[in-house]
Amino acid sequence: AIVGSACVDLIARGRIDELEALVGEMKKAVKAAGRARLQ
Known part of the structure; x- marks a missing residue:
């Protein structure tokens, strides 16, 4: 909401x-988080 x-x-x-x-x-952060989760 913020x-x-x-x-x-x-x-x-x-x-x-x-x-x-x-x-x-934000898109970059989401992609980075997604990659981190896959590793």
Whole structure:
């Protein structure tokens, strides 16, 4: 819920570039976590 509200806040302020960067970082973290679990 915290991440969602942060995204909404960025969108509301027109910070789409920052939002995309945040989403990119989250995707990287998820991939890294997935790889760590497989090992």
